Amino acid sequence: MITATPPGHSAATPESPAPAATGFPTADQLARWDREHVWHAFTQMEEYEPLLIERGAGAWLVDTAGKRYLDGSASMWCNVHGHRHPRLDAALADQVARVAHTTNLGLSNPTTVAFARRLVEVAPPGLEKVFFSGDGSSAIEAALKMAFQYWRQADPPQPARTRFVAIGEAYHGDTLGAIGVGGVDRFTAMFAPLTFESIRLPSPGGPCPATGRPAPSLGESLAALDRILTEHVGTVAAVIMEPLVQMAAGIYVHPPGFLRGVREITARHGVLLILDEVATGFGRTGTLFACEQEQVTPDFLCLAKGLTAGYLPMAATLTTAAVWRAFLGTHAERKTFFHGHTYGGNPLAAAVGLASLDIFRDERVLASLPPKITRLQAHCERLARLDHVGAVRQCGLVAGLDLVADKHTGAPYPWGEKRGTRACLAARPHGALVRQLGDTVVVMPPLCITLDELDLLLDAVEAGIRAATA
DSSP: OOOOOOOSSSSSOOOOOOOOOOTTTOOOHHHHHHHHHHOOTTTTTTOOOOOOEEEEEEEEEEEETEEEEEETTTTHHTSOOTTHHHHHHHHHHHOOOOOOOOOOSSOOOOHHHHHHHHHHHHHHHTTTEEEEEHHHHHHHHHHHHHHHHHHHHHHSSOTTOOEEEETTTOOOOHHHHHHOOOOOHHHHHHGGGGSOOOOOETTTTTOTTTTTOOOOHHHEEEEEEEHHHHHHTEEEEEEEOOOOTTTTTEEEETTTHHHHHHHHHHHHHTTTEEEOOOTTTTTSSSSSSGGGGGGGSSSEEEGGGGGGGGSSSSSSEEEEEEHHHTOOOOOOGTTTOOOOOTTTTTTHHHHHHHHHHHHHHHHTTGGGHHHHHHHHHHHHHHHTTSTTTEEEEEEEOOOEEEEEOOOTOOOOGGGOOHHHHHHHHHGGGTTTEEEETTEEEEEEOOTTTTTTHHHHHHHHHHHHHHHHOO
């Protein structure tokens, strides 16, 4: 088990004893109840073995048995500044002493208003309106519905614009609209009869899983998009994509210039652009938002996960004044966006979101990333030489390592062998929690991780891969 000392930014450390609670269930009771009652996301419950995380500090987590792990998946890609950051804890406590929740339907609260203003200030120029919701899928749903309704209320209206173009192997969430623009078959195929079908653009970041064809070049991808929008002239409402890297596809990294090219083509065809920065936003790719790296402002920017630094559920869909104006009118005109969520704009979430942006500014988080990104790159180059690592892809402080049966041919392991899952489980005894996407092991730690901790994390990942592919 790893014994290095975690960073000291929190008053609570992983070595701190758990607070005593009279009559609190034992670890064994909790594990049994976990099996009996909790239906875990993306988990085959027939094969599930409980692991209950009790506390954390910095980049570290501690389970109910007292074992410590580096959080190699940023608690599902959302933890930014580490666990128990004192400024985030204080912001939450301060807000809960004022009010925990007020509806955002027809009224607001000072904290949420201030957070919306700060988001507009740090977002790409031109994104001036903020619609709050609860999670990444909800942010995508809002953008899809806004784009659809916009064309019915534009001046002049273009009601034929009902189609969406999405990238192959895209993942935009699990609600039905998000599934409609999703392209990972194992997540979407079952529910296809319940939703709509998108026009699919082959991904320039990875091979086609159905045919095995290599990824198209930058020029081929952009030419294909131009051809699609020409063939479907007047019927496409929006193009939706993750900028720079498709996370849940398997860390598919796009060639430089792809995002900029998509923006230029959509603008030329008069088609809206939705950027899904649910996973890429808030420093993950090295800049606050990935789209900054190619100086792109979309028509819709969808945010979640790191929006509140992993503390509370919250999402935001940012859009332009031009889109906003299409929804303005009298009550009788029914131009209102009839969509919303009970906890949209929750002030507790807004409070930690504000504090997180302060931390980015005051602690110069983005300036601290280049050495960490370089160190991760060095580890990836080393791990790429392992016998059963077929490919490695990295963008900023995230990497995906493909496990293959044959390195020379790229032949995959049989799906039923669960090599990716086995590698992640095998990393746990070495002190790391990481997650897989099929047989791709994903490394995505909190941005606060130190260089020494990165070394420990990647050593644990290597041990897991070696054990799973021996």
